[in-house]
Amino acid sequence: xxxxxxxxxxxxxxxxxxTQSMILDLRQEIQELWMMDCGEGCQHQILNTSYxxxxxxxxxxxxxxxxxxxxxxxxxxxxxxxGGEGSKLFIYGPIGIKKLVDNVxxxxxxxxxxxxxxxEVNENDEFNINRFVVKVKPLQHTIKSFGYIICQEEQxxxxxxxxxxxxxxxxxxxxxxxxxxxxxxHNGKTYLSKDFMTDSKKGINIAVLGDTMYFDDLITTLxxxxxxxxxxxxxxxxxxxxxxxxxxxxxxxxxxxSECQMSACILTHLSNRYNNYDLQRIINDSIxxxxxxxxxxxxFKKFKFINHK
Amino acid sequence: xxxxxxxxxxxxxxxxxxTQSMILDLRQEIQELWMMDCGEGCQHQILNTSYxxxxxxxxxxxxxxxxxxxxxxxxxxxxxxxGGEGSKLFIYGPIGIKKLVDNVxxxxxxxxxxxxxxxEVNENDEFNINRFVVKVKPLQHTIKSFGYIICQEEQxxxxxxxxxxxxxxxxxxxxxxxxxxxxxxHNGKTYLSKDFMTDSKKGINIAVLGDTMYFDDLITTLxxxxxxxxxxxxxxxxxxxxxxxxxxxxxxxxxxxSECQMSACILTHLSNRYNNYDLQRIINDSIxxxxxxxxxxxxFKKFKFINHK
Numbered sequence: 001x002x003x004x005x006x007x008x009x010x011x012x013x014x015x016x017x018x019t020q021s022m023i024l025d026l027r028q029e030i031q032e033l034w035m036m037d038c039g040e041g042c043q044h045q046i047l048n049t050s051y052x053x054x055x056x057x058x059x060x061x062x063x064x065x066x067x068x069x070x071x072x073x074x075x076x077x078x079x080x081x082x083g084g085e086g087s088k089l090f091i092y093g094p095i096g097i098k099k100l101v102d103n104v105x106x107x108x109x110x111x112x113x114x115x116x117x118x119x120e121v122n123e124n125d126e127f128n129i130n131r132f133v134v135k136v137k138p139l140q141h142t143i144k145s146f147g148y149i150i151c152q153e154e155q156x157x158x159x160x161x162x163x164x165x166x167x168x169x170x171x172x173x174x175x176x177x178x179x180x181x182x183x184x185x186h187n188g189k190t191y192l193s194k195d196f197m198t199d200s201k202k203g204i205n206i207a208v209l210g211d212t213m214y215f216d217d218l219i220t221t222l223x224x225x226x227x228x229x230x231x232x233x234x235x236x237x238x239x240x241x242x243x244x245x246x247x248x249x250x251x252x253x254x255x256x257x258s259e260c261q262m263s264a265c266i267l268t269h270l271s272n273r274y275n276n277y278d279l280q281r282i283i284n285d286s287i288x289x290x291x292x293x294x295x296x297x298x299x300f301k302k303f304k305f306i307n308h309k
Numbered sequence: 310x311x312x313x314x315x316x317x318x319x320x321x322x323x324x325x326x327x328t329q330s331m332i333l334d335l336r337q338e339i340q341e342l343w344m345m346d347c348g349e350g351c352q353h354q355i356l357n358t359s360y361x362x363x364x365x366x367x368x369x370x371x372x373x374x375x376x377x378x379x380x381x382x383x384x385x386x387x388x389x390x391x392g393g394e395g396s397k398l399f400i401y402g403p404i405g406i407k408k409l410v411d412n413v414x415x416x417x418x419x420x421x422x423x424x425x426x427x428x429e430v431n432e433n434d435e436f437n438i439n440r441f442v443v444k445v446k447p448l449q450h451t452i453k454s455f456g457y458i459i460c461q462e463e464q465x466x467x468x469x470x471x472x473x474x475x476x477x478x479x480x481x482x483x484x485x486x487x488x489x490x491x492x493x494x495h496n497g498k499t500y501l502s503k504d505f506m507t508d509s510k511k512g513i514n515i516a517v518l519g520d521t522m523y524f525d526d527l528i529t530t531l532x533x534x535x536x537x538x539x540x541x542x543x544x545x546x547x548x549x550x551x552x553x554x555x556x557x558x559x560x561x562x563x564x565x566x567s568e569c570q571m572s573a574c575i576l577t578h579l580s581n582r583y584n585n586y587d588l589q590r591i592i593n594d595s596i597x598x599x600x601x602x603x604x605x606x607x608x609f610k611k612f613k614f615i616n617h618k
Contacts, residue, residue, distance in 0.1 A: 012387040013353050019383075040383040041350045044322050064417045066386045074328075074349040074379045078321040100416045107409045108373045109452045143418045 001029060001152070001204060001305045003229065005268060006045040008297040010233045010247075011067050013041055014272040018299055019067035022208070022229070022268075023051055029152065030130040032057040036148065036208045040070035043078050045299065054083025058129070061093030062210025063145035064100065069093075073104050080113045092119045092127070092134075094144045121146060131203075137221045139212035141246040146210055147221060147230075152203025155307060160196050167191070201307050211269065213243050214252035219259045227305055228262050229297075231269035235282045250286055257291040263305075265290070268297035310338060310461070310513060310614040312345075312538065314577060315354040317606040319542045319556075320376050322350055323581040327608055328376035331538070331577075332360055333517070338461065339439040341366040345457065345517045349379035352387050354608065363392025367438070370402030371519025372454035373409065378402075382413050389422045400427045401436070401443075403453045430455060440512075446530045448521035450555040455519055456530060456539075461512025464616060472505050510616050520578065522552050523561035528568045536614055537571050538606075540578035544591045559595055566600040572614075574599070577606035 002025040009017030019039025023046075026032045033055045035042070046053060053075055061069055076089065091097065098118040105112070119127075123138035123146065135149040159175055169186050178184050178193045185191075207222055209230040222228055233247035242249035247269075257265065267287075274282070279296060287294050295303070311334040318326030328348025332355075335341045342364045344351070355362060362384055370378055385398065400406065407427040414421070428436075432447035432455065444458040468484055478495050487493050487502045494500075516531055518539040531537055542556035551558035556578075566574065576596075583591070588605060596603050604612070 012383075012390055013356070015356050018353070040380065041353050044327070044350050044353070047322070047324050066383060066417050066419050069417060070379075070383045070386075071349065074321075074375055077375045077379075081321055096416045100413065103412050104409065107405045108375050108378060110375055 001026060001206075002302055003206075003266075003305075004049060004051070004302040005297045005299055006042045006049075007037075007039045008268045008270060008299055008301075009067075010231070010269045010271050012272065013039075016276075016299070017270065017272065018042065018045055019070070020269060021045065021068075021071065022297075023049070023056075024150070024206075024208070025051075026132070030132065032130070035059045035075075037062055037068040037210070038072040038075050039067050040074075042071040043075045046075075049300065052082045053079040054085075054087060056084075056089070057087075058090040058092065060134070060148050060208070061091065061097060062139075062148070062208070063141060063143055064094055064096055065143065065211065068210065069097075069100075072101065073108070073110070076101075076112060076116065077110050080111075085113045087114050089114060089116045090119060091116060092121050092148075094146060095120045095122070139210055139218070140215045141211045141213065145212055147212070148208045149221065149225060150206045150208065151224075152205065152307075154203055155201040157198035157200045160198065163196050204305050204307050206305070211247060213246045214248060214255065219256065222256060222260045222262075225260070226263045227266070227303075228256075228260075228264075229266045229268060232267035233269055233271050235267075235270065235274060235279075236286070250282075253294065254290060257294075262292050264303075265292055265294040266297050266303060267294065270296065310335060310515075311611055312515075312575075312614075313358060313360070313611040314606045314608055315351045315358075316346075316348045317577045317579060317608055317610075318376075319540070319578045319580050321581065322348075325585075325608070326579065326581065327351065327354055328379070329578060330354070330377075330380065331517070331606075332358070332365075333459070333515070334360075335441070339441065341439070344368045344384075346371055346377040346519070347381040347384050348376050349383075351380040352384045355384075358609065361391045362388040363394075363396060365393075365398070366396075367399040367401065369443070369457050369517070370400065370406055371448075371457070371517070372450060372452055373403055373405055374452065374520065377519065378406075378409075381410065382417070382419070385410075385421060385425065386419050389420075394422045396423050398423060398425045400425060401430050401457075402427070403455060404429045404431070448519055448527070449524045450520045450522065454521055456521070457517045458530065458534060459515045459517065460533075461514065461616075463512055464510040466507035466509045469505050469507065476500070513614050513616050515614070520556060522555045523557060523564065528565065531565060531569045531571075534569070535572045536575070536612075537565075537569075537573075538575045538577060541576035542578055542580050544576075544579065544583060544588075545595070559591075562603065563599060566603075571601050573612075574601055574603040575606050575612060576603065579605065 006021040007018030020037040021042035024034040121136045125136040127134045131153040133151045137147040139145040206227040207225040234242035234249040315330040316327030329346040330351035333343040430445045434445040436443045440462040442460045446456040448454040514534045515536040516534040543551035543558040
C-alpha cells in the first residue's frame with residue numbers, strides 16, 4: 001500500500017507544487033490504482049512516474065474546487081490513449097460532478113474509448129470495493145467537501161507450517177481450508193484452525209481528506225485511522241484567517257493529534273506562500289514537536305504503509 | 310510583435326510538449342497581451358516565462374477540443390491571484406464556449422475577482438481591437454474550428470525632420486498635424502504631408518489557425534497573411550490518415566506555400582509520435598526544401614515579427 005503525491009499545493013500551481021492529486025497504489029492488495037483528486041496538470045505529473053492513466057481504476061474527488069478537479073477532464077481524455085481502452089473507470093465525487101463531467105465531455109466533443117461510471121457520493125456512504133471499504137465522511141469547507149476513509153479488511157494470519165507438520169499434515173489443499181474455516185479434520189481428529197495460524201492483523205485505515213476547517217466531529221472521523229493524509233494550508237500565522245477560508249491550521253493538527261492515535265500524519269495542500277527555507281524552519285520549530293510522526297508532502301514523494309500490528 | 314509558444318503538441322501533453330497555447334505579445338503596439346488557445350497546463354507553462362496571467366487581456370479559442378481549452382478554467386481562476394484583479398478579460402471562441410465556462414465556474418464554485426466578457430464568434434466576424442482587426446475564418450475539422458487572422462493597421466511613415474527644417478519648420482505641435490492630415494500650411498504656403506513623410510507600411514497580418522484539414526478556401530484565407538502559424542499534426546506518413554482525423558499533413562503545407570506568398574510559416578500541434586531525432590530528419594529532408602522559411606514550434610520558443618515592407 002503506497003501513495004505518491006502528484007500535487008501538493010493549494011489553490012494555484014507553483015513552480016514546485018502542482019495542484020492536488022495523489023495516486024493510491026493498491027496493486028499489491030487488490031491489483032488496483034486509485035487516484036485521489038485530480039488538479040490541473042496531474043496528467044502531466046503522471047508522465048514523470050511509473051504509473052499510467054490507463055491503469056487507474058478509480059478516481060475519488062473530495063470536492064469540486066478547481067485545484068482538485070480541473071485536471072479531471074484532461075486525465076480521463078488522455079486515459080483513452082494510455083492503455084485505458086475498454087477498461088472501465090469509476091469516478092466518485094460530490095453531487096454535481098456527473099453534470100460537470102458530462103457537460104464538459106459533450107461540449108468539447110470528447111469521446112472516451114472506455115466506459116465510465118460516475119458515482120455521486122453522500123456523507124456516510126460506504127463502498128465495498130474488493131477487500132476495502134471506503135467511507136465517505138463530511139467535512140466543513142466553503143463548498144461541500146468530503147474525506148474518504150479507506151479501510152482495509154482484517155488481514156488473515158498465515159499458516160504455521162511447522163505446527164501442522166507436527167500433527168502430520170504436509171502442505172496441500174487442506175491448508176487453504178484451514179485459512180477459511182474455523183476448524184478442520186485430519187486423521188479423524190478435529191482441530192481449531194486458529195491454533196495453526198498466526199494472529200490476524202487489523203487492516204490499515206487511511207484517511208484522505210479534502211479541504212476543511214477544524215470541527216469537533218473531525219476527531220470522531222479520524223479516531224479509527226492509522227494514516228491521516230490531510231490538508232494543512234496554514235502551517236503558521238493567524239488562526240482566524242485559516243478558519244475564514246475554511247482551511248486547517250497547524251494548531252488544528254496539534255489538537256487532532258492530542259485526541260487521536262495514529263501511525264503517521266501527512267500534510268498536503270500547503271500554501272504557496274512557504275518556500276523551502278520556511279518549510280524547513282516550520283519542520284524544525286513545530287512539526288518535529290507534534291505527538292505523532294508528521295510529514296509534509298511534496299510532489300512525487302512516495303510513502304509506503306506497512307502493517308506492523 | 311512577438312509570439313511565445315506555451316504548448317506545441319497534439320492531443321495529450323508529452324514530457325516535452327504541452328497542449329496548445331501561445332502568447333501573442335502586442336505590448337509594443339497596443340499594450341496588450343493575447344493568448345491563443347489554452348490547453349491544460351498553460352498556466353503552469355506561464356510560470357516559467359516573464360508573462361503573468363494578470364496581464365493577459367484577451368484569450369482566443371480556436372475550437373473546443375480539450376487540448377485547446379482544458380487549461381482555460383484554471384488559467385482564468387488563477388488570473389485572480391496573478392495581477393488580474395479588476396482587469397477585464399475578453400474570451401473569444403466558438404458557440405458553446407459561454408455555456409461551458411459558465412457551467413464550470415458555477416459548479417466548481419469559482420469566483421473571479423475581475424469581469425469577463427465571453428464573445429461567441431461566427432465565421433467571417435471581424436473585431437476591431439485598437440489598431441488591429443481580428444478576422445474569424447472557418448476551418449474544416451471534426452468540430453467547428455476557426456482561424457484568427459490578426460491584421461495590423463497600416464503603419465504611418467515617419468516625419469522627415471530634415472525636409473521640414475529645409476522649409477523652415479522646426480519640431481513642434483504642427484508635426485502631429487502633418488502625420489494626421491493630408492496637407493498643412495506654413496508661412497502662408499500649403500504643402501502635401503506625404504512629401505514630408507516616409508512611405509507608410511502595410512501592417513503585419515498573422516494567421517493563427519485551429520485544427521483543420523486542407524480545403525481549397527484555406528488558400529483564400531491565407532493569401533493575405535505574412536505570418537502563418539498553423540497546425541501540422543502529420544509531418545510525414547500516410548496522407549489519408551491526416552485527412553481522416555481532420556488534420557494538416559506536411560504535403561498540405563507545401564501546396565499552401567506554392568499558392569500563397571508569406572514571410573514565414575510556423576508549424577505547431579505536432580504529433581507526439583515524433584522525437585527530436587525524427588524532427589531533425591524531417592527538417593533536413595522536407596522542411597528545408599519548402600518555398601518559404603518554415604519553422605517547427607517548440608514550447609517556450611519565441612518569434613519576433615518585424616515589418617520590413
